Amino acid sequence: MEDAIRLHNLTLTYHRHPVVHHVSGSFRAGEATAIVGPNGAGKSTLLKAMVGLLTPHEGRIELCKLRQRDIAYLPQQAAIDRSLPLTVADVVRLGDWRTSGWFGRVSRQARARADTALAEVGLAGFGQRPIDELSSGQFQRALFARLLLQDAPIVLLDEPFTALDHKTTVDLLRLIQRWRSEGRTVIAVLHDFAQVREHFPHTLLLAKECIAWGDTASVLTPERLRRANAMEEEWDETAEVCRRDTAPVAPVHDHSAHPHQH
Numbered sequence: 001m002e003d004a005i006r007l008h009n010l011t012l013t014y015h016r017h018p019v020v021h022h023v024s025g026s027f028r029a030g031e032a033t034a035i036v037g038p039n040g041a042g043k044s045t046l047l048k049a050m051v052g053l054l055t056p057h058e059g060r061i062e063l064c065k066l067r068q069r070d071i072a073y074l075p076q077q078a079a080i081d082r083s084l085p086l087t088v089a090d091v092v093r094l095g096d097w098r099t100s101g102w103f104g105r106v107s108r109q110a111r112a113r114a115d116t117a118l119a120e121v122g123l124a125g126f127g128q129r130p131i132d133e134l135s136s137g138q139f140q141r142a143l144f145a146r147l148l149l150q151d152a153p154i155v156l157l158d159e160p161f162t163a164l165d166h167k168t169t170v171d172l173l174r175l176i177q178r179w180r181s182e183g184r185t186v187i188a189v190l191h192d193f194a195q196v197r198e199h200f201p202h203t204l205l206l207a208k209e210c211i212a213w214g215d216t217a218s219v220l221t222p223e224r225l226r227r228a229n230a231m232e233e234e235w236d237e238t239a240e241v242c243r244r245d246t247a248p249v250a251p252v253h254d255h256s257a258h259p260h261q262h
């Protein structure tokens with residue numbers, strides 16, 4: 001199977017403090033990969049770097065046969081400002097920019113595509129509602145409708161099901177299954193291991209460093225999860241960037257042998 005995105009000895013920092021540290025490995029094309037790990041493990045930061053919102057301090061991110069614009073990204077809902085005076089249809093149509101351009105006139109076809117996407121996420125008839133009137137579950141459905149319009153070969157989702165009820169989660173998971181059947185690559189930050197085991201065949205376990213990356217069953221073992229939690233607790237938040245002179249590039253899918261050094 002081909003790779004969609006490769007990480008080469010990737011280190012990401014905020015104000016020179018490492019947050020993601022010497023991570024190497026690849027996300028398989030057409031597969032669903034979960035990124036899991038404790039709070040503060042660097043999961044959201046990694047997604048931001050993959051969409052180009054953060055420049056690597058060291059190492060690089062290789063997009064294999066893809067351009068940045070081929071990546072659709074759904075940030076955590078808390079990061080989205082819902083006070084803007086936008087309707088649901090406005091938000092959904094933003095997904096169409098690859099077709100219409102950012103400032104293109106909204107064509108009848110674009111409106112129809114947005115209506116279809118809204119119907120597909122169970123929000124038929126919601127188009128003219130202001131976004132601040134939606135429940136968080138409805139708003140997440142609208143954001144998934146926007147992803148449908150974006151029609152990107154690779155979709156990054158940051159905690160897409162947090163605070164959603166069972167029905168909404170099941171409906172949105174069905175969309176992810178559909179994207180997989182269409183050959184898209186899906187990468188999602190998740191906290192629910194049962195969900196990961198059921199719907200995501202691959203997993204990257206992150207605790208600033210890569211603890212394990214591979215088949216979900218072999219990654220989500222009690223021993224590795226314990227190690228991830230311990231690693232996160234031991235991490236020195238005040239350390240400056242890594243002093244490792246010759247940073248090793250870990251072999252793909254075996255990332256267990258690299259203790260962090262500062």
Ligand SMILES: Nc1ncnc2c1ncn2[C@@H]1O[C@H](COP(=O)(O)OP(=O)(O)OP(=O)(O)O)[C@@H](O)[C@H]1O
Nearest residue numbers: 014015019037038039040041042043044045046189
């Ligand atoms: N903009 C920022 N400026 C400085 N530090 C940041 C910034 N964003 C995140 N951090 C720090 O980087 C570390 C990793 O944060 P990140 O949000 O990537 O973790 P996460 O694994 O997604 O956590 P969670 O599961 O809690 O969402 C944390 O220590 C956080 O405080």
